[in-house]
Amino acid sequence: GEDVEQSLFLSVREGDSSVINCTYTDSSSTYLYWYKQEPGAGLQLLTYIFSNMDMKQDQRLTVLLNKKDKHLSLRIADTQTGDSAIYFCAEIFTSGTYKYIFGTGTRLKVLA
Amino acid sequence: DGGITQSPKYLFRKEGQNVTLSCEQNLNHDAMYWYRQDPGQGLRLIYYSQIVNDFQKGDIAEGYSVSREKKESFPLTVTSAQKNPTAFYLCASRKDEAPYTEAFFGQGTRLTVV
Numbered sequence: 001g002e003d004v005e006q007s008l009f010l011s012v013r014e015g016d017s018s019v020i021n022c023t024y025t026d027s028s029s030t031y032l033y034w035y036k037q038e039p040g041a042g043l044q045l046l047t048y049i050f051s052n053m054d055m056k057q058d059q060r061l062t063v064l065l066n067k068k069d070k071h072l073s074l075r076i077a078d079t080q081t082g083d084s085a086i087y088f089c090a091e092i093f094t095s096g097t098y099k100y101i102f103g104t105g106t107r108l109k110v111l112a
Numbered sequence: 113d114g115g116i117t118q119s120p121k122y123l124f125r126k127e128g129q130n131v132t133l134s135c136e137q138n139l140n141h142d143a144m145y146w147y148r149q150d151p152g153q154g155l156r157l158i159y160y161s162q163i164v165n166d167f168q169k170g171d172i173a174e175g176y177s178v179s180r181e182k183k184e185s186f187p188l189t190v191t192s193a194q195k196n197p198t199a200f201y202l203c204a205s206r207k208d209e210a211p212y213t214e215a216f217f218g219q220g221t222r223l224t225v226v
Binding site: 040048050 | 143145147152153154155157160168170202204206212214215217218219220222
C-alpha cells in the first residue's frame with residue numbers, strides 16, 4: 001500500500017533541536033515534502049527535497065533523505081514556541097497521475 | 113488575492129442527511145484534492161481531480177461523492193452512507209504541471225454529526 005508513516009508526538013525544550021522522522025513507500029517518488037499545520041488551519045509548505053539530493057538546508061530547517069531506507073527527516077534548529085504545530089511529510093505518486101499522499105503527522109510541542 | 117476557500121468553517125449535520133462542502137480556488141490550478149483529517153491518522157485522501165469532468169477515488173472514497181464541472185470548484189458531498197463523517201475536511205489544489213509544485217490548502221471545514 002501507499003503508506004507514509006511518522007511518529008505521532010514529539011516534545012522538546014525551547015532552544016533545542018527537533019528532529020521529525022518519516023518513512024515512505026514509493027521508491028519512485030521524485031519529490032518529498034514537509035508541511036506545517038497550525039491549530040485549526042490548513043497546511044503550509046515548509047520545504048521540499050528532490051530525490052537525487054541527500055540534504056537540503058533552508059535557514060533553521062535541514063532535510064535529510066536516505067533513499068536506501070526510504071527515510072526522510074526534518075531538523076529544526078533552535079526550536080521556538082512558535083514552531084509548535086503538526087508537521088506532515090508527503091510524497092507524490094507519479095504512476096499515471098499525481099496522487100499526493102500525506103503522512104500521519106507529528107505533533108511537535110515546544111516547552112518554554 | 114489568489115487563494116483557495118472552503119466553506120463553511122463549521123458544519124453540523126443530522127444523521128441520515130447528505131451535506132455538501134464547498135471548495136473554490138482562483139489560482140488557475142488544474143489539480144484539486146479532498147482530505148479527511150482525524151486525530152492520530154493524519155490526512156487521508158478521499159478524492160482527487162486533475163482536470164475538469166474527471167476525478168479519481170482516493171483511499172477512503174466510500175460514502176463520499178464529488179464533481180468537477182468547473183476548474184475553480186470541487187465540492188465534496190458527504191452522504192448518509194458515510195458511517196463516521198465527523199472530522200476535519202481539507203481541500204487542496206496544485207498546478208499539476210510537475211511533481212514539485214506546491215499544494216495550497218484551504219482553512220478546512222469541521223463537520224460534526226449530531
